[in-house]
């Protein structure tokens with residue numbers, strides 16, 4: 001997404017704070033609950049933040065409980081490897097989970113884009 | 122459009138291959154449901170003999186693991202035998218009432234072992250040899266030694282006999298005919314085979330007609346086998362391996378045409394056009410089958426047939442047989458009976474134990490029997506199939522391909538001399554050209570990879586040597602058959618290398634290891650990180666700070682994740698003992714947290730399942746108040762020490778087995794190990810605590826404590842090895858701790874004790890732990906030192922607030938906020 005588009009979205013859609021960067025351990029994950037779904041928010045070794053649905057495309061395993069490496073997480077149930085950037089299963093496996101836009105504000109707040117949170121149509 | 126439904130009855134090697142080919146060409150063409158009477162996945166039935174002989178584990182012979190079925194979207198119904206087919210409604214029904222409808226039905230019910238209906242054939246202790254359950258039953262019987270009688274001196278019978286002998290039984294083979302394997306071997310080779318087996322201590326009686334199997338006096342099993350001439354041979358176990366017959370009953374009941382087997386045309390179609398059949402259950406042009414090579418050929422036909430593709434159909438061709446008894450090399454192919462117009466070429470080398478015989482007709486080889494040196498089998502078989510005119514090379518023919526060109530005898534040259542279309546792997550029909558091109562095109566350097574890509578040597582494995590020779594021909598020095606497997610894709614180093622380098626280079630954190638050993642990824646992967654974390658915990662117990670994010674979720678959450686994302690909790694019950702107070706506390710916790718399932722585990726404790734992650738710390742707080750600590754049921758670490766009641770109550774007890782079990786558990790809990798460790802202590806050799814299938818077991822006897830190790834009772838079953846006998850409880854604890862420490866320091870991550878011990882040798886373990894007092898003491902001291910840092914109850918830590926973030930969501934966002 002270009003800078004301009006991001007700015008547009010930031011204006012037209014709300015971003016809500018769901019926690020601080022420090023709330024998530026490096027190479028770890030925390031869950032954010034909403035009525036529709038659970039979102040897994042990840043922090044990589046370089047402090048990048050990603051948010052994807054906490055539901056493995058394989059058999060709905062809780063990805064927030066997996067091991068994080070590079071920009072991927074390995075599902076705790078049957079070891080599928082899911083890209084945090086695209087939500088897609090890596091290697092020979094096929095499937096994808098929903099991803100959510102997130103960013104870290106200057107004060108360390110983690111913000112999720114509410115536009116993405118709306119119930120799936 | 123909805124997908125067509127394919128139902129498969131039977132999950133053996135033949136339909137397994139057919140589905141592989143189907144999915145390769147059209148992964149989404151069918152919704153597939155498989156009914157399998159055996160309660161398991163598809164495995165390499167051919168390799169049951171190596172499992173019986175202890176050369177392979179069941180794991181190693183699985184063809185399609187559970188993952189494969191999931192990935193291919195196949196519904197596999199294990200332990201569901203189909204009992205009827207309704208061809209009008211197009212449904213099948215299983216024994217347990219499961220009904221499935223089909224558009225196409227594939228019958229692959231294999232064959233049934235023949236049981237000779239002599240009196241006593243149905244006694245307990247009389248087995249056949251067909252599936253894993255038979256092997257398991259034989260292994261169980263072999264545990265107590267004793268005598269086995271194998272009826273039938275064909276391929277299966279002899280493999281069973283050799284395996285049982287290997288497992289320590291006294292074995293006698295009864296064979297009806299004058300020579301062994303008379304259908305594959307001529308009399309001379311049969312005789313050599315007999316001598317080789319007799320030299321290994323297997324008794325062989327030929328022309329033995331079994332009359333009756335006699336029951337033991339107490340009715341618990343068999344006592345002897347009686348022959349027609351009145352001879353009685355004592356037996357505790359009888360294995361019948363007298364042949365197989367196609368399993369065509371189900372099809373026959375449904376009105377499908379059958380003869381000896383289910384009748385099929387060359388497209389594998391039965392008399393019902395929506396029903397195909399393949400494998401050992403079929404009859405094609407009067408033939409029935411008992412080897413996989415033709416079945417795999419049928420599999421290709423079935424896949425094409427299911428996709429309505431044109432194909433030439435199945436054709437019958439000559440078959441080769443090898444006996445899979447380690448140390449006995451035997452090969453036979455084609456037709457080798459004497460006859461009008463037939464000539465033979467024979468080579469005997471008594472000193473080398475070699476016998477070779479070629480049968481020729483019209484200057485072409487029609488039959489081959491090789492004994493002692495079977496390296497040229499494939500080449501001869503190729504000449505049979507090609508119907509090569511051998512007039513030119515007749516003088517040196519018997520010396521094989523290396524001589525055929527006049528060159529010196531060199532196995533490498535022989536392989537090099539093979540044409541590209543020479544068949545290397547008979548089971549899978551893989552030729553030399555395909556293997557060589559796979560190696561060069563896909564840059565394969567490991568045998569396993571060549572197997573995965575070409576299937577060559579992936580079934581019976583007897584051509585492994587040839588495949589390795591091809592690899593070294595193609596790759597030159599780049600092929601090293603002993604090359605070590607790297608730990609994972611992030612490094613080229615093996616587990617052993619990494620463990621050694623961590624110590625030598627004094628690497629004390631995961632980032633240090635990744636850097637110093639030049640990992641190819643920035644922060645490892647889910648395979649190497651948990652392994653490295655364990656190695657560091659083990660090697661630097663006082664200095665290393667556990668890397669929480671490198672542990673699997675179970676070890677992070679200190680509970681076992683379940684398929685729905687909830688957790689299960691198992692508190693420690695020392696030596697399997699509990700009390701009314703503890704049980705009451707558990708009952709209260711179950712009520713308070715609305716825990717849906719409470720289950721007694723195999724390790725003598727209580728499992729509470731279905732607990733929400735958020736509730737875990739509170740559950741632990743309540744359990745902790747009643748004195749419970751974590752049972753580490755989730756850990757690669759010490760799990761349980763199972764005990765029997767021993768001298769406390771039992772009239773047979775020789776020692777205080779419960780007391781010793783509790784002492785061991787209290788001393789060793791909390792220790793991390795490469796894989797889980799389960800122990801048991803039995804109060805006498807009746808062994809009620811089942812100590813002889815544990816990682817470490819103790820069997821008490823009057824004179825002290827017999828320590829056992831390296832048993833297994835999971836995917837594999839294996840009786841323990843005896844470490845040795847010690848006199849006192851203190852000595853027992855010292856030996857056990859030293860053994861476990863040795864394993865902690867040398868095991869590869871996720872390698873159970875039995876695999877580690879097999880890899881380094883049981884005698885080596887005995888030498889270091891039993892015979893070398895200094896070594897033992899040093900291991901023991903290192904274990905005691907590391908326990909100082911390990912014995913902290915993770916539950917009480919977390920109940921009082923540690924790692925809070927693990928158990929709570931970071932935030933909850935309401936829907937309003939989102940709009």
Ligand SMILES: Cc1cc2nc3c(=O)[nH]c(=O)nc-3n(C[C@H](O)[C@H](O)[C@H](O)COP(=O)(O)OP(=O)(O)OC[C@H]3O[C@@H](n4cnc5c(N)ncnc54)[C@H](O)[C@@H]3O)c2cc1C
Nearest residue numbers: 131133134135157158159166202203230231400401412413
């Ligand atoms: C010990 C041993 C060693 C062997 N060694 C060799 C060798 O060296 N070389 C070689 O080429 N071949 C060898 N064979 C033969 C080879 O294993 C078989 O030819 C091959 O496995 C047959 O495959 P299949 O799929 O036809 O049948 P099977 O593998 O027998 O599979 C049939 C399956 O169908 C199931 N079934 C039956 N009825 C029903 C029903 N009504 N509903 C649901 N499921 C049902 C059965 O439980 C079974 O699992 C060996 C066999 C054995 C037992």
Ligand code: SF4
Nearest residue numbers: 765771774804805809
């Ligand atoms: S193992 Fe021996 S001592 Fe223990 S309960 Fe069984 S019979 Fe009694």
Ligand code: SF4
Nearest residue numbers: 681683684723835836
């Ligand atoms: S509990 Fe064990 S045996 Fe049972 S299904 Fe799970 S892994 Fe298999």
Ligand code: FES
Nearest residue numbers: 056059061075078
């Ligand atoms: S549910 Fe994630 S790998 Fe199976």
